[in-house]
Amino acid sequence: MPSLSDPAAAPAAGTTPEAAVESRTGRCQCGDIVYRVEGIPDDPHLCSCRHETRISGGPAVLWVGFRKDGLAWIGPGGEPTWYSTWPTLRRGFCPRCGTHLVSVAEDSSMVMVTGFSLDDLSDTDPVGHSYREEAPLWMTIALAPDPAALRGADEGTTRR
Numbered sequence: 001m002p003s004l005s006d007p008a009a010a011p012a013a014g015t016t017p018e019a020a021v022e023s024r025t026g027r028c029q030c031g032d033i034v035y036r037v038e039g040i041p042d043d044p045h046l047c048s049c050r051h052e053t054r055i056s057g058g059p060a061v062l063w064v065g066f067r068k069d070g071l072a073w074i075g076p077g078g079e080p081t082w083y084s085t086w087p088t089l090r091r092g093f094c095p096r097c098g099t100h101l102v103s104v105a106e107d108s109s110m111v112m113v114t115g116f117s118l119d120d121l122s123d124t125d126p127v128g129h130s131y132r133e134e135a136p137l138w139m140t141i142a143l144a145p146d147p148a149a150l151r152g153a154d155e156g157t158t159r160r
């Protein structure tokens with residue numbers, strides 16, 4: 001199949017064509033399962049659906065999309081263990097430490113990785129929140145102002 005990234009068309013030795021593609025890595029807590037993904041993070045979003053709150057034990061999961069064909073398992077444990085939460089949706093987790101790492105839908109060209117398993121979290125701030133209506137109300141106050149910052153602001157106004 002013809003490809004726009006045909007290696008024959010790549011620059012000569014001395015330059016590194018791979019450097020043109022951004023890649024980053026992620027891993028489970030114990031380090032057995034390590035992945036590499038390529039490209040720019042796509043559609044980082046939180047999800048508070050019942051499947052993912054139960055799987056994570058938390059109020060939401062941060063998902064970050066990358067091209068499925070750029071996914072590689074590079075840790076000593078190889079591929080994660082898979083569990084399907086839907087006939088066309090499977091989730092990969094480390095069988096040793098239990099960390100959830102990816103969600104793969106058959107009908108998508110993207111793979112979603114759990115944002116906080118990434119080693120580099122840049123450009124992964126969520127742009128949306130799926131099943132937001134099912135999220136606990138206290139999530140809206142989880143990032144209340146830092147008390148120390150508030151004290152500083154009070155001092156600034158009262159002592160002027």
Ligand SMILES: [Zn+2]
Pocket residue numbers: 028029030031032033094095096097098099
């Ligand atoms: Zn692990």
Ligand SMILES: [Zn+2]
Pocket residue numbers: 047048049050051052130131
């Ligand atoms: Zn979800």
